[in-house]
Amino acid sequence: MTTRILPAVADADAARSVTTLLSQLPDTEPAAPVPDSTQLVDTLARLAADSLDELPEVVLVHERIGPVPALELIREVALRFPAVGVVLITADASPVLFSAAMDSGARGLVTLPLGYEELASRVQAAAQWSVGVRRHLGAGAEVLTGPGGTVVTVSGAKGGVGTTVTAVQLALAARASGRTVALVDLDLQGGDIASYLDVQFRRSVADLAAVDDISPRVLQDAVFTHETGIALLLAPGEGERGEEVADRSARQIVSALRSRHDVVVVDCGTYLNGANAAAVEMADAAVLVTTPDVVAVRAAKRVVRMWDRLQVRKAEETICLVNRYTRATEIQPVLIQKITGTRMAGVVVPAHFKELQGVVDAGRMHELDARSTVKQALWSFAGELGLVAAPDPDADRNGRQSGRASGRQAGKPSGRQLARVARGNDRGSLGLRRRGGGGGR
Template identity: 30%
Template sequence: MRILIGMSNGTVESDLRSLLDELDGTEVVGVAQSSSMVLDYASRIDPDVVILHEHLGPEPVAQTIRDLGTRFPSVAVLQISGERTDATVIRAMEAGARGVIGHPFAFDDLSAKITQAGDWARHMKNILAGAIAQASSARGKVLAFVGAKGGVGTTTLALHVAIDHLTANPDRRVCVVDLDLEKGDVSAVLEVRQAVSIADLAKVHQDLSSTTVNDAIVQHECGLNLLLSPADVRHTEIITAEALRPIFALLRREFDLIVVDGGGSVSPSQATVLELADEAVVVTTADVLAVRAMRKRVLAWEALGVTDERALRVLVNKVDKTSIFPASAVEQLTTASVLESTVPLSVRALEPAMNERDPRAVTEVAWWKLMTAVRRDLDLETAAVEKTPKGGRMRGTRATTPTEPTPADEAAAVATAQATADAADEASDGAGPDAEPASRPAGRRRIRERGQLSLENVVMLPFALLIALAAWQVVVIGLTFVMSGNAAAAAAREYSVSGNRSAAEAEARRSTPMGFDDLGVSVSGNDVTVRMRIPMAGPRNIGFPQELSSTRGMVSER
């Protein structure tokens, strides 16, 4: 049994400690000398029983008991009083205490009160644990994105992950909450104008209902439900921790997934979201300033008792393969879990979404595949690998354009066109008995010419296919040459640091996209060579190359 003592009288404390030492299974985990210290210690050391002296200040002891009962409902509170009168006991019990201990102490009385309080605390913890488990099984999941600093892409990733989840699960309700109270970028990114915000819910947080919450929700045309930050910065003071807890409790009942943009600055609202979230993701970039800012954020959260670093997930955004600071170094600088999926620098891919104020305007299928991979790393429901956003406009991509024609398709198209031309000519040849006789020989000449054209198409088709295959091989070889150069550079950097060929080969594979990762790494002196197999290479027996190699020099950094 863990006991916290709230007392500023050293003599009474000494007497109490001597008696508690004689009780089996008790441990004094701290002594607080003021009411504020009691609340602070209780939040950090999780006691089972708190013993308060009636003269503990500066707050009245009854108010301290009520605060403990409100914030820590499973903690049993006992009050020490010099006069244990009926009025004293009634006041303490009305405030929420489990009993009053008289001073000077009687061992039997103290032992009985401590035992009863400990049994009550254990029982309450079991009840709360069962209630939390039952509520968790039927409530929506809160996924919080917070930035290591401003400009790392927190809002963009939060919105795109939410849209990707909604696309994969159209029957689910997804809500995006903008708690970046200073900037509020969600409304700007989606071009939404709102008359109400989360500040309006905070004003009436003591009398919330599902109707009130739904009235404050803005439904975007993409299907997302939005709870936006206030437009007037003066209203941010209303959004307190006490207001956010009932708001998120109702959001869990109304939505299957709540994605929160927590912003990039440490604030009370951000700290509350980190406490309430089922999963917290810290978005950072692979550079010194961002990683340093992330470390400062984590230290601040731990100092405030908000969360532990090991409970966080880290997502590395805007990864540039040419950067001196590798994305793999982030994992070595934090004890948090770094997601396997990293987001590359994608300015061109995201530019349409920012210009049109619509994330669905992103036309890169690879981007949405990456968002699906991020969702899987975050243990959200698995979605289909290839898809486009709901109602998305995949202009100029393989997602919406027809698949490239095969040789059989080309032959069928030629035959269809030829049959159409034949039918048209036959109709013109048989236009009627009154047609000019000179037109019939011309029709027969066209028939003979059509037969010659069909024969020419059949003869030229293999040559056309051979030319197309050669052009395709030139493109693939060029891409392989570029990819092997990038892989060789990555392997050289890794080998210069670690001196391990296997690590260099693994880094080379990570730096190449799927389809070009069939490669091998060899080291000779100060040179690292990558031999990469050309994907979909033509037949070897007619001279098509099967692999390429690239060599890069390295400078030892060990």
């Protein structure tokens, strides 16, 4: 049997060394090394989408891989692609690291400098384990494989633009189409999802922050199942506890949820921190909500540029959704696209707050009338993101009334409009550490 091996090595010299040694192993088929964690996960997801059999038997992870640290990367690969045997390459042969690597899901550890006998032994053991797992899966065991569910993050250009309403409605739309859905509140200091859905629950995302291995039982204890069937992971009731949730915790939490749900919607709020930056970075779709006014559009521009500077996500990989839109507004979607450099959603959400006021005050957002033009627009947007099996034909028909973006609505911006919105300097980076490695997904 030929063993397929995918190395993940950032350093060019180390990559050549690993490739040379792998080429000497019998009955192996080494692939070209991938240089960072993002490309490794994307490559595995693409292969898994075709077939379980397309995945390599062994993945080698070098200790200096980035931007995600090696142990966190191993944990994510082991969780999302359990039929792949992962081996860590490291200069640290201490029992502490060995134990940490095994806890993360590694099937072996090879020490630097690389030796032929040790590498061959670890690769062979990991490959045999992988073959056994695949044989077990082929017998009909229900174990999740492949890329897992779709993760969508919803962030606000500034406070009050409708971020949480958007996140809740996207989750409700996905759930109504029969998909399993998790809704996460990563607005760690001011999250309001519990208020919008009339939920009182003492567990929160902060309770998972200190957990090294998020098992299904641990996750179940922290999640509240709403009457709609949506699994809710709420923000902490005490805002100061939000500081406990670091980027590493956020990655583990989102990975654990996406492995158990078809759709994961994350409300990232407005304030950028390490936790929601990690969520935006690993999301399949990142939505930025703005309103069509000068202050909000300037804020959206600052957010997009900050994400790019911090290598969280590129502007062209961000979807901008315009909320509270009217045809009479001076700032049209095409102008917002020009200012921010983002992709614009094919739907705009109309300015009909009166439709929302009753259900918001009652904490019954899930009971919003189906005739609401706001709901129709947001559910149509959910279809655009691929969160529902098929768009609601009624919502699509009425979407013309709720403001579907068109050339007629989004006319060419004037020089005065462009100068007015674009004026002003960028703000600082809120003290966030610049991320290393490749930018965005």
